[in-house]
Amino acid sequence: MRGAVALLAALLLAACNAAEDVPPERQPRYVPDPARRPVVALVLGSGGPRGFAHVGVLKVLEEAGIKPDLIVGASVGAMVGALYAGGMGAVELEHEAHGINVLEFFEWRSLAGGSSTGSVTQSWVNERLGDRTIEALGIALVVTATRVRDNKLVLFNRGDTGLAVRASSASPGQFEPVRIGSEMYVDGDESSPVPIHAARMLGARVVIAVDVSAYPETTPPDVPAEWVAKDARRTRQVMAEAPGADVLLHPDIGYYAGHSKEYRRRVMQIAERYTREHLPEVQAALARAGVPSRRAQPDSTLRIPAGEASR
Numbered sequence: 001m002r003g004a005v006a007l008l009a010a011l012l013l014a015a016c017n018a019a020e021d022v023p024p025e026r027q028p029r030y031v032p033d034p035a036r037r038p039v040v041a042l043v044l045g046s047g048g049p050r051g052f053a054h055v056g057v058l059k060v061l062e063e064a065g066i067k068p069d070l071i072v073g074a075s076v077g078a079m080v081g082a083l084y085a086g087g088m089g090a091v092e093l094e095h096e097a098h099g100i101n102v103l104e105f106f107e108w109r110s111l112a113g114g115s116s117t118g119s120v121t122q123s124w125v126n127e128r129l130g131d132r133t134i135e136a137l138g139i140a141l142v143v144t145a146t147r148v149r150d151n152k153l154v155l156f157n158r159g160d161t162g163l164a165v166r167a168s169s170a171s172p173g174q175f176e177p178v179r180i181g182s183e184m185y186v187d188g189d190e191s192s193p194v195p196i197h198a199a200r201m202l203g204a205r206v207v208i209a210v211d212v213s214a215y216p217e218t219t220p221p222d223v224p225a226e227w228v229a230k231d232a233r234r235t236r237q238v239m240a241e242a243p244g245a246d247v248l249l250h251p252d253i254g255y256y257a258g259h260s261k262e263y264r265r266r267v268m269q270i271a272e273r274y275t276r277e278h279l280p281e282v283q284a285a286l287a288r289a290g291v292p293s294r295r296a297q298p299d300s301t302l303r304i305p306a307g308e309a310s311r
Helices: 002-017 046-065 076-085 090-098 108-112 119-128 160-167 196-201 225-244 262-288
Strands: 038-044 070-074 141-145 152-156 178-182 183-186 206-210 245-248
Touching: 038 046, 038 076, 038 196, 046 076, 046 090, 046 206, 046 262, 070 076, 076 090, 076 119, 076 141, 090 262, 119 160, 141 160, 141 196, 152 160, 152 262, 160 178, 160 245, 178 225, 178 245, 196 206, 196 225, 245 262
Parallel strands: 038 070, 038 206, 070 141, 206 245
Antiparallel strands: 141 152, 141 183, 178 183
């Protein structure tokens, strides 16, 4: 019993200190790079467990030889994007998604009604990426988060990948805000669920965006009012940015999200089927910009992390 208590205390202490233990030189930040002009940007939106659908989209794009120069990710989109940018191919992402044990990401403090810290996700991401920083990944990655003091979208393209992803997926009410430097951050979903404007600002010639949120018309009549309000807010924000995308992929994966193996398999299959149907739109957008398809060559043994993010 004493050993169990000691272990629990150690886990809680680790959870509290994960962000604080990141040295100053690894703190996530944004550094402009005028010399890098991305051609194809892939924007992966927020959505918690719904984000498994991103894997289905990536699978089809990769098979078609469409590989982004830049990935911009919000919340779960940042998680999936980080692993893909780090070298994990779509097929491997799919394989590992089937084997995720969500209990590995459980934090004991939630039993007492407290918010999770997200430190487990931070450690998981860094472990699978070999502790590489954002700038050391194979594909340029930009992680988005929302700054608490002014609710503004902030970009990270340098520093600790896991900490940036943790901040990006710190959904209010589920996770504590994450401190980076002198600022506190929460889920990128709060300010930009599908950060299309960010990709355009970064100079991308072609923007392929993926929205995994629920279709408003599929909302069941008995869902909580706060869910309806959050969905409406998210829809307004996505629609405001949608004109900036060359292609906006929005597979209908149903309203309710889940963590079961069957749920993961189903949403990946739906997203894959949807993307195959809409692939001509993507190819046409690339052709208009004079961008040829490039065969992706995934080369990694990394595994995809799981995590909680906004629904």
